[in-house]
Amino acid sequence: MTDDDTEEQPIQPGSSGPGLSERPPRRPLDQALIVREAVDFIDENGREQLTMRRLGARLGVEAMALYRYLPGREALLDCVVEALMDELYDATMTGEYGSSWQEYLQQLAHSVRELALAHPRIFPLVASRPPAAPWLRPPLRSLRWVEEFLTGLARHGFNDADSVLAYRTFSTFLLGHLLLESTAMSGESISPEDDELPTPDHQDLSEYPRLLRLEGPLTQNAFAEEFDDALEDLIRRIEISRS
Amino acid sequence: MTDDDTEEQPIQPGSSGPGLSERPPRRPLDQALIVREAVDFIDENGREQLTMRRLGARLGVEAMALYRYLPGREALLDCVVEALMDELYDATMTGEYGSSWQEYLQQLAHSVRELALAHPRIFPLVASRPPAAPWLRPPLRSLRWVEEFLTGLARHGFNDADSVLAYRTFSTFLLGHLLLESTAMSGESISPEDDELPTPDHQDLSEYPRLLRLEGPLTQNAFAEEFDDALEDLIRRIEISRS
DNA sequence: ACCTGAACACCGTTCAAGT
DNA sequence: ACCTGAACACCGTTCAAGT
Numbered sequence: 001m002t003d004d005d006t007e008e009q010p011i012q013p014g015s016s017g018p019g020l021s022e023r024p025p026r027r028p029l030d031q032a033l034i035v036r037e038a039v040d041f042i043d044e045n046g047r048e049q050l051t052m053r054r055l056g057a058r059l060g061v062e063a064m065a066l067y068r069y070l071p072g073r074e075a076l077l078d079c080v081v082e083a084l085m086d087e088l089y090d091a092t093m094t095g096e097y098g099s100s101w102q103e104y105l106q107q108l109a110h111s112v113r114e115l116a117l118a119h120p121r122i123f124p125l126v127a128s129r130p131p132a133a134p135w136l137r138p139p140l141r142s143l144r145w146v147e148e149f150l151t152g153l154a155r156h157g158f159n160d161a162d163s164v165l166a167y168r169t170f171s172t173f174l175l176g177h178l179l180l181e182s183t184a185m186s187g188e189s190i191s192p193e194d195d196e197l198p199t200p201d202h203q204d205l206s207e208y209p210r211l212l213r214l215e216g217p218l219t220q221n222a223f224a225e226e227f228d229d230a231l232e233d234l235i236r237r238i239e240i241s242r243s
Numbered sequence: 244m245t246d247d248d249t250e251e252q253p254i255q256p257g258s259s260g261p262g263l264s265e266r267p268p269r270r271p272l273d274q275a276l277i278v279r280e281a282v283d284f285i286d287e288n289g290r291e292q293l294t295m296r297r298l299g300a301r302l303g304v305e306a307m308a309l310y311r312y313l314p315g316r317e318a319l320l321d322c323v324v325e326a327l328m329d330e331l332y333d334a335t336m337t338g339e340y341g342s343s344w345q346e347y348l349q350q351l352a353h354s355v356r357e358l359a360l361a362h363p364r365i366f367p368l369v370a371s372r373p374p375a376a377p378w379l380r381p382p383l384r385s386l387r388w389v390e391e392f393l394t395g396l397a398r399h400g401f402n403d404a405d406s407v408l409a410y411r412t413f414s415t416f417l418l419g420h421l422l423l424e425s426t427a428m429s430g431e432s433i434s435p436e437d438d439e440l441p442t443p444d445h446q447d448l449s450e451y452p453r454l455l456r457l458e459g460p461l462t463q464n465a466f467a468e469e470f471d472d473a474l475e476d477l478i479r480r481i482e483i484s485r486s
Numbered sequence: 487a488c489c490t491g492a493a494c495a496c497c498g499t500t501c502a503a504g505t
Numbered sequence: 506a507c508c509t510g511a512a513c514a515c516c517g518t519t520c521a522a523g524t
Contacts, residue, residue: 029507052498064499065508073498127422128367134427134440135461146461147451154453164460168469176419179370184377197377208390210397217407218378218389226411233480272488295517307518308489316517 029061031069035079039122042080046121046186052076081126085142088115101156102235105166108149109174109231112139116178123182127175137171139178162242173234181223195221272304274312278322282365285323289364289429295319324369328385331358344399345478348413351392352474355382355417356424363425370422380414382421405485416477424466438464 098104341347
């Protein structure tokens with residue numbers, strides 16, 4: 001049960017196989033490369049499966065080689081989180097800043113959501129890893145990002161107190177919605193665009209009449225609308241508290 | 244680094260020490276007892292430290308003995324989550340149902356918050372463990388609880404569609420707020436009632452002028468007010484969408 | 487019936503040694 | 506400079522054996 005998919009995989013040692021030696025990629029090692037590989041690994045196999053030894057094997061190297069570039073497994077996970085934050089930075093910085101703060105928050109929120117859905121098995125790390133400082137709230141968990149966020153609002157006329165307040169409510173909103181959605185999505189769904197969530201054994205619901213009756217509505221996947229509705233509401237709430 | 248607090252602890256074998264034999268408690272084993280001990284263990288040492296072997300030792304037994312009562316470690320963690328859900332059930336069912344649905348949601352929300360703050364190192368499990376079904380949203384993650392919630396609202400005149408909607412927004416709200424607060428709190432704070440969150444090395448902020456300036460407001464612990472404000476807003480939002 | 491010893495297949499991590 | 510072999514101190518889990 002601890003290794004459903006380990007699969008031993010004999011790999012005959014001598015023969016280099018068809019044409020080029022393809023078993024270990026062996027690009028020259030490098031911290032950034034290791035982290036990228038870790039991201040891909042988690043995307044494919046989940047974070048429980050990520051192991052120094054397995055990651056090494058994937059890079060064509062023994063696990064111990066990784067310690068030249070990273071102090072340990074925890075540090076690697078922190079780097080993975082950081083990598084997602086950088087990805088978000090690239091995704092949002094290419095676009096425009098938005099003509100209003102409302103638009104700015106809308107764009108940023110949707111960028112974060114897309115990131116979460118692109119890496120549903122990594123997002124829980126972004127959400128739950130203990131941040132460097134407790135006021136660095138997930139999912140915008142880097143000094144650079146908080147600075148960026150506060151600057152963005154200031155550019156649209158927010159004063160200090162309102163910026164901080166907006167940072168807090170915005171973070172909480174994103175965390176709740178996206179953690180829920182990403183864990184729902186990482187439940188090995190075949191088609192991520194499905195609008196029906198899998199139901200458990202029909203038997204078990206027999207003792208819960210209300211669940212049985214509301215099974216239809218409950219299993220309806222409505223994350224996108226929920227997100228948009230709650231986001232609009234959040235923005236309205238900020239509007240009101242500012243005036 | 245993997246064992247800061249393992250401490251070998253020799254324990255001379257023969258001598259039973261002062262008076263009664265106190266090293267292993269040795270109450271007769273039992274699933275409920277094991278789970279209670281696991282809850283206490285995580286409260287004290289964090290979930291990373293929880294190990295079948297260590298938990299066994301704490302119960303005066305070898306790790307393998309636990310497998311008589313639980314199929315494995317994952318199952319144990321699920322039981323821990325379930326135990327918290329039961330604790331919540333006991334806490335809320337003793338009180339009254341509330342004279343209005345607004346009051347009902349208020350009471351329930353505060354009960355969940357108290358649970359999260361009582362077990363800040365366990366709450367992330369409640370938040371992040373993959374639920375049995377994806378529409379079973381944390382932190383009210385049991386069939387019994389969802390049934391209870393929907394029934395509670397129905398008793399106050401909610402129709403099916405509105406109940407489901409309220410269930411969703413309420414869950415998202417609780418998850419976001421309480422996951423943030425519990426992880427902030429489990430950062431080994433000496434005094435949990437402190438209204439100042441710890442700051443990172445003052446040096447590092449030098450490149451982020453806005454953070455440096457807003458350090459005061461940002462490190463202010465305002466979780467309680469945030470929670471209450473957002474809760475009131477959530478309730479108002481439900482009021483409006485229902486009419 | 488309930489627990490344990492011994493074993494297995496893994497972990498993360500260190501360090502002296504190889505190239 | 507960069508990687509590895511061997512080793513250490515752990516894991517979770519199984520199972521035949523003890524009481």
